[in-house]
Amino acid sequence: MAGILEVRWHGRGGQGTVTAAKVLAEAVMAEGKNVQAFPEYGPERMGAPLRAYNRISETPMTIHCQVTNPAVVAVVDATLLDTVDVTEGATDDAIFVINTPGDPGELKKKMKLKSKQKVFCVDANAISLETIGRIMPNTPMLGAVVKATKVIKLDTLLADIRASFGKKFAEKIIQSNLDAASRAYGEVRS
Amino acid sequence: MKKVAMTGNVAVANAMRQINPDVCAAYPITPSTEIMQQFSTFVANGQVDTELVTVESEHSAMSACIGAAAAGGRVMNATSANGLALMWEMLYIAAGNRLPIVLSCVNRALSAPINIHCDHSDSMGARDSGWIQLYAENAQEAYDNTIQAVRIGEHPDLHLPVMSCMDGFIISHSIENLELLDDRQVGDFVGPYKGTAYPLLDLANPVTYGALHLQDYYIESRKQLHEAHKRAKNIVIEVGREYGKLSGRSYGLFETYKMDDAEIGIVALNSAAGTAKVVVDEFRAKGVKAGLLKPRLFRPFPYLEIADALKGLKALCVLDRADSFGAAGGPLFIEVRSALYDLPKRPVAINKIFGLGGRDLGLDDLRKVFEELVTLLDKGQAKSLYEYITVRE
Amino acid sequence: MSKPKGWKDLPEGGLIKEAGNAEKYNTGAWRSDRPIWIKENCIQCMFCWVFCPDAAITVDKNGERGEFDYLHCKGCGICALECPSKVKSIVMMSEAEGAKPDALEKAKAAALKMAEEKKAVKA
Structure with a gap:
């Protein structure tokens, strides 16, 4: 869609993928842009593959169909690469942000991506384990997506994570999530 | 605010x-x-x-x-x-x-x-x-x-x-x-x-x-x-x-989108109307006089005002996200077509049932509808009055 | 009989604005048999008041049974059947007979006759 950045998130139930799309939406709105965030609802179970979407635009949006040609694909769980076609419908110059310790060049070959399509890798599992204390890849993935797409400033994202998590969690947990997002922002590789 | x-x-x-x-x-x-x-x-x-x-x-x-x-x-x-x-x-x-x-x-x-x-x-x-x-x-x-x-x-x-x-x-x-x-x-x-x-x-x-x-x-x-x-x-x-x-947001009985000089148009309720606006813009960019009418008040149905707003069209399609099984069309179509009856010169009106049970209505689906309406401008007669779209054969 | 109101004059939504207006409905006109109360036989047991399916047995401020409310009594006869006094204090008559001035006298005679017949059956 002209003028609209479309993002597709691939994750598994319980990894915070839907929350990631929501937090990104709120952060984008905080920068005065127009936004949509919507998950694809099916059998919502722990571990079941799921998708969530964002649309981001400078101008108001009336479109309400599904995202079929994303320019950004965020893969929150790399095991999905073997079971789900994450490249389906992606634009010819789409950006893929993948939670993996692997190498972007190798993955690009393995996924048979087009020449202008680009892969960013971030080990969100390791980062979350070291910062948050358990595998919770959604906040580091947000940091990586923000770096790869430049859709908003890192500070805006951090402020929104604080605002979203501040209602529910203790300061220690908020701080560890902020660290996770910042580290991923710095460590994402292409 | x-x-x-x-x-x-x-x-x-x-x-x-x-x-x-x-x-x-x-x-x-x-x-x-x-x-x-x-x-x-x-x-x-x-x-x-x-x-x-x-x-x-x-x-x-x-x-x-x-x-x-x-x-x-x-x-x-x-x-x-x-x-x-x-x-x-x-x-x-x-x-x-x-x-x-x-x-x-x-x-x-x-x-x-x-x-x-x-x-x-x-x-x-x-x-x-x-x-x-x-x-x-x-x-x-x-x-x-x-x-x-x-x-x-x-x-x-x-x-x-x-x-x-x-x-x-x-x-x-x-x-x-x-x-x-x-x-x-x-x-x-x-x-x-x-x-x-x-x-x-x-x-x-x-x-x-x-x-x-x-x-x-x-x-x-x-x-x-x-x-x-x-x-x-x-x-x-x-x-x-x-x-x-x-x-700062005024509301009436319905919203019209690019209808002033429109020759073909879609009538649709709710979110589908928003997606249809994108396709109206596409067809306008190609020089096709496309428009949209989105009813807001369905009961009571403002049939006189809606007929008046649609009277300049040559062909229109009503999109229904519900069927009225065995009827002469979906619920919105029945209302719209009845409203048009008393016009001295009526547009050709067709009906598509779409999106039942959450089936997506994509931009391509809407493009096909507008393309069909364009062909109706010449032919004047529809191949089918009332049919399903967004459905597998 | 008053003329029924048109839709413009009726209260909105079928509302009845006047409380307890069933009292004004002369359901007594549905009656084909009329109960006659014989005060001198009445033992004030209030069985008739209890059994009346309407509210057609009036009770005065001393708690004593009074005359029938003929505007609402539909003449079902349950009160006469349940009346336990040896000589009945309630007797059913046809509405035409019961409305005549000599109805009470005829009722008293009928009550006595019933009591004697009952005694004869027992004996």
């Missing part, structure tokens, strides 16, 4: 918080559950004075609403699909007793097969119950309609229940930008409750609700309801205009 990003459900729950109704009776059903779930936290936090009655079914929920409204309270509720179907009997009673209950209907397909996603079979089935029906394209309109529904239903010339509809999941569960009014602005706009002149709790002036009317009086009572619906149109316009002054 506050800019926020929230789901349609949370937006409606916030409208309810600002309206601060006396009573809500609720029974959860996807996708409307989140409205009452969110609202119940407002109740628990003491942000509203509402008596939230948890009941054992939607039939009971609407029954409790009827009792509370007759008692003299401002009453709201939310439901979807099979929940609305279970309320059926009570919907007619709420309208017949002229109780201005506001119900958020988050549109979802009726079983069977069981499905939780969007279509309009629920509210369309209730279209003859005597309720006013408003439809919303997005979360902003759902929020705005909820607030206006209170004023429309409680208007002293109406006293009618109002169903405020939005698309399940597509709007109810999608986060979008919208503007919320200040709490005080909403409070002042809806004002104190005056929905019934004869509350049951006025013990000094006891009255009887729901008395038996046989061959002697029933038809007079229904004629009153019929006449009230005739008056509703102007009140919807009046409230929409006043809301516009307050919010």
